[in-house]
Amino acid sequence: MEKLQYQGHLHTLQKELMGDYYAELTASANGSGLPAAYLLIGGNPVEILRAFDILPVFPEVNALQLAVRKQSLPFIQAAEFMGYSSDNCAYVKADIGMYFGGRTTPFATIPEPSLLLCNYVGCNVYLDWFEHLADYSRRPIFQLDIPFIRTASGKPSKDDIAYVTTQLHRLIEQCEEITGRKLDQDRLREAVRLSSETGALWSKIKHLTKAHPAPYDAYFDSVTMMAPLYCLRGTQAGLDFFETAYAELQEKANAGIGALSEERFRYVIEGPPPWPHLRTFRDMFSRWSAIAVASTYSTVGGLWEFGFTHDPDSPIESIARHLLEWNLTNRNFLQRYDQIGRYIEEWDAHALVIHSVKSCRLFSAGQGDMREYFTKRGIPTLLVESDLEDPRYFSEAQMRNRIDAFFESLEHRSTQGQSVTV
């Protein structure tokens, strides 16, 4: 088969930007850069760090970079040697293995943290992960306790918002201690404004895949854009990237240019990607001319496409809302069913693919129920299993067979009009 090409201007620009970001990490590690704070992707207050010139470091992004470069396994094994279980989230294991391996990676030297900012937004593993890092590094930790969305309204309560706002003020105090500077309100407002505009552009980009054909793949290309969305949100460079991205993708949409030369199947995909085998996995869909028009994974750190934006006029409260309500990780599992349902309908998809990863129970625990829910509603649904970080759980032949069987039956279905579950 001819090797498919997915590279475009955006990918090159992203590589440059991420290269710069990682150079900043290395500079920080060498003592010539900014102080670093570790924090997590799922809804976070990175704008506060930016206002203090504290460099955000995302252990999840580092872990996935290791996996993409096929470097994660030795670190995972090193952590397992320390007593971590084969059943624990492998992001944590890769990161801890790397931490004890001198924090050197092929893309950067990861600085020691001046602050461990554990933004507990849904994922309980976050708490373990940062508790362990605090134990190993003996650096200060701040636990940001974000109440989960747990009532039928699907909204945080007034108490929740007040509770989180109070904590954000305490976080600011801690940043003041670390940097020896008072918070500059204008800088915070500016960072929040940049986030707000970035989020608005990202939302517009997301809606572009409603076009037929979709101008980019909302899973495999979204992950390219997610790195700057998280690592550079709240900066001008981040905003510039999204301006370019939107212009480029909108032009494609207007011109009716699709991401694939032919678009036969439009699907929604749920779950994180198999980072160690990303390219192989992508090809399994491309060869069927199947494109992801929406993905839940691209909302882990923020759900912008349904109307949320940060508000520079009330920066702290809007950060609190982002943390509480407007990201996938802090929303309950049934809200995810609704989210997927909207994607299927509004983005005009024919099928749902669930990539169930062993590492991440936040995502995966109960996805069999999700499959049942959508199948009953007549949505052809495929559930495949592997992992997001550990290369050992990807069985290529089996995965390919299942995906082939699924699209074959979809093909058949389009002529026969019957339902499919694989």
Place this chain on the structure above:
Amino acid sequence: MITTTASRNLEEVIEECRTIFDIPGIEPAVAWKHAERGRKLIGCFPVYTPVEIFHAAGALPVGLAGGGNRLEIVHSDSRFQSFVCSIIKSTLEQGMTGMLDEIDGMVFHSICDSARNLASVYTRNFPNTPVEYLHYPQNFALPEAAMHLRSEYERLATFAASITGTTVTPGRLKESLSLYNRIRRLIRLLYGLRAERPHAIRTSELYSLVRVGNLTPPERHAEILVEALAAIERREGKSRDRLRILIVGSFCEQPPIDLISAVEDAGCYVVDDDFLIGRRWLIGDVDTGVSDPLLALADGYRNQSVASPVKHDLRVSQSQMLIDRARRLNADAVIVLCAKFCEPALFAYPLYRRALQAAGIPNLFLEFEEKMWMFDRVKNEIETFVESMLFA
């Protein structure tokens, strides 16, 4: 039904307890419900539930503890994957096979991602059972945490009242708090007694005495505990030269009781454990002399509760607390006994291991599943471990 006769010996009391709880379902609680019109049951998933609130609303809080090793998982394993712990699946299985039909409300808590998603799946599959999800604070240094938890408890009280029709007034709540304070004191006495004279009560017996509270009204549970304490005093037995073991890691899904016995049969005294830890989560009495008992209960969670892998109180080092506990109890070794796929327990282990090694305390890591019924391999491992210590 248990009949109290002052002279029952401990074996008889335990036998009664086992008939009550050693079943795959919740029939004794259902029998309580049906004994009088209007009675309600609220199912409490582990680890810790402020059961006083439900009791004050007139409901019986039912402690869910999975399906044991006699419930076959037939339906729920298509909903939850192979890498999810068993209690998630067995609880859903109980629901799907009608065993929880008499439950009038369910509560889950923010203990782990699997239990969190189960709360959603349960809600969807059983639309006639109201489900609550409780967020426990995870920043214990934060003074506001208790107030926020109080607002959670208030929602729980409203939930309970909507099921039973009885409002949780401060007066009623104080009465319930006193009753559960008493139960916790009795359990603490039993635990203290076992640590001091482990030959006087086996761990499997102690376990039964606590576990029976899952399906028994608390008033009756208190009577059983009192009776057991008296029976232990009458018991004869001599202390033997055995290894003193501390077991941690089984705070949620429960190991089969025969597995607990197997540890003892290998020649150990278990001097402390965290089985059914929710029943003794609060380590002191909740103050009932205050005007806001709900806040007192919430404050108990923040400032007076046990260390647990589902709680991330960084004011103290969890592993250091384990070391201190082992030393205080004069334990020779620690067994970390984790439910298979239990993420919080498995994550606790590397920190425990590191600290135990540094402190020179031998330790053994074991995994179990509630549905195990053959223990040969685990038994072997325990025996080898014990031998290696005895002949070291």
